[in-house]
Amino acid sequence: MLARIGAASVDEFFIDVPPAARNPVMRLPNAQGEIAVHRHLAALAQKNTSAGQSAFFLGAGAYRHHVPASVDHLIQRSEFLTSYTPYQPEIAQGTLQALFEFQSQVAMLLNMEVSNASMYDGSTACAEAAMMAARVTKRRKIVLSGGVHPHYVATVRTACEALGLEVMALPAAIDDEAAVVRQLSNEVAAVIVQSPNVFGTITDLTSVADAARAAGVLTVATFTEAVAFGLIEPAGGYGADIVCGEGQSIGNSLNFGGPYVGLFTTREKYIRQMPGRVAGETLDADGQRGFVLTLSTREQHIRRDKATSNICTNSGLCQLAWTIHMTLLGAAGLTRLARLNHENTLTLADALAALPGVSLLTPRFFNEFALRLSRPAQDVVDQLAARGVIAGVAMSRLDPRAGMDDVLITCATEMNTDEDIAAFARALKEVLA
Amino acid sequence: MAYFYTKDHEWARLEGQNAFCGISVYAVEQLGDVVYVELPEIGRSVKAGEAMAVVESAKAASDVYAPLSGTVIAVNTALAGKPELVNESAEGEGWFVQIQASDPAEQNALMDSDAYQALVKGL
Incomplete structure (x- = not known):
């Protein structure tokens, strides 16, 4: 192998690794018995505060919701767990049917015509949408609003800049999704907007989509909290061309930030440029209803460098959990769940905004909002954590250059009790005093 | 009318300067049911082998x-709604594009029907 790649020795092969980092002496403890190792690791794990041990108000892209025990039970059935995501188009009919139901549910939830079989997470779905828009329009510039989650902006940048696309991210703005309209030109492939955005603001995107369409620009609407669409109009209804985002909040736990499940929908006319695969419904040789992977011929394992995207799989198990949870909820259940979220969030907003040194910045919200504090938000978050309240995410942590060090993004779901909210308000009052 | 073939299983049928082009019956048999054909824009200039x-x-x-080589002057829009035309009539109604050939002499580099059939038999 060394001869083949043109290296004379193993040392030469690793020449780019700094000498100090090459074969360092590992100071590992001696081997121990299983019981001792278990005890040691359990002690390490206890250094973490888990979401369930605290009054927990984190959101900003990952949401703590109740996942019924039946979801975990069903996804671990061997028929689902072992077949996972198929490559052979007709194999694993049960998995294919679950994918088909998932796509139907996602298309209904987001009010769009077609859904793929899922992507890795919301941010990569957003990056794929940007690349797809460039393929559709044959243009090379992507404009993101100041309300798009900074992590999504970073992911779009990573994917697009490697393709030589120009990425313009507008400065962070709590309530100005429409700012992208001022950047429209015949060089722009897509404007990417978010509702509810990273500050929780809900925006009617109709005027953005109308203006973009008139300029030959695709509107990509993203989101981080899918439960919102139990109450508010999804962007499909506003005329967006691609609606994509994070599906974690349905069926999936926080899981330290992943694995999650990206939702990706578009208009039927763009289906050939859509990344990923689709499970289709068909009839088998005996005329019976069956399912088959379709459009996966555009994926990397078949089209290599000419594939529509680098994805050639989907988030199988997370997608299955999503489908099962959504099936258990039903449309009416989702609306009830969304209402519970909103009611708790209203209670939280009332309790916090009444405190001295706190002002509510988000004009229209679902289960998340931004507050301006009289002190740097990260300090406040740290001090509240010491009091057993996980208060939210400081904007400075998501985007240190936003100039919003005093902004805290906080969220309430159906998991927060009145006691949690009272504890948050009490602790915040003390810390700001 | 004379058909000419490439080793990659495309065919061309010249009518004056203009050539109808598609994929051969053999190619379609290998592919199975055609579900979609992505066609070039009219006016695009192409080089032989591109x-x-x-x-x-x-x-x-x-x-x-x-x-x-030449300029794409027409595409078979019927394929958008009926891609199965390629299966039904690969070298007739299932044509892909019409190219105005910039150098009709290029057909001398292609196989005639007999030579192509001999190639296919050997595959």
Whole structure:
């Protein structure tokens, strides 16, 4: 192998690794018995505060919701767990049917015509949408609003800049999704907007989509909290061309930030440029209803460098959990769940905004909002954590250059009790005093 | 009318300067049911051997190369709604594009029907 790649020795092969980092002496403890190792690791794990041990108000892209025990039970059935995501188009009919139901549910939830079989997470779905828009329009510039989650902006940048696309991210703005309209030109492939955005603001995107369409620009609407669409109009209804985002909040736990499940929908006319695969419904040789992977011929394992995207799989198990949870909820259940979220969030907003040194910045919200504090938000978050309240995410942590060090993004779901909210308000009052 | 073939299984049928082009019956038999054909824009200039279209069946998506150099002057819009035309009539109604050949002498580099059939028999 060394001869083949043109290296004379193993040392030469690793020449780019700094000498100090090459074969360092590992100071590992001696081997121990299983019981001792278990005890040691359990002690390490206890250094973490888990979401369930605290009054927990984190959101900003990952949401703590109740996942019924039946979801975990069903996804671990061997028929689902072992077949996972198929490559052979007709194999694993049960998995294919679950994918088909998932796509139907996602298309209904987001009010769009077609859904793929899922992507890795919301941010990569957003990056794929940007690349797809460039393929559709044959243009090379992507404009993101100041309300798009900074992590999504970073992911779009990573994917697009490697393709030589120009990425313009507008400065962070709590309530100005429409700012992208001022950047429209015949060089722009897509404007990417978010509702509810990273500050929780809900925006009617109709005027953005109308203006973009008139300029030959695709509107990509993203989101981080899918439960919102139990109450508010999804962007499909506003005329967006691609609606994509994070599906974690349905069926999936926080899981330290992943694995999650990206939702990706578009208009039927763009289906050939859509990344990923689709499970289709068909009839088998005996005329019976069956399912088959379709459009996966555009994926990397078949089209290599000419594939529509680098994805050639989907988030199988997370997608299955999503489908099962959504099936258990039903449309009416989702609306009830969304209402519970909103009611708790209203209670939280009332309790916090009444405190001295706190002002509510988000004009229209679902289960998340931004507050301006009289002190740097990260300090406040740290001090509240010491009091057993996980208060939210400081904007400075998501985007240190936003100039919003005093902004805290906080969220309430159906998991927060009145006691949690009272504890948050009490602790915040003390810390700001 | 004379058909000419490439080793990649495209065909061309010259009518004066203009050539109808598509993929051969043999190619379609290998692909199975065609589900989609992605066609070039009218007015695009292509070089012989350049990828100009994509044919997609249930299990594969393949590039289709221009058999002759020239300008695309027409595409078979019927394929958008009825891709199965390619299966039914690969070398007739299932044509892909019409190219105004810039150098009709290029057909001398292609195989005639007999030579192509001999090639296919050997595959």
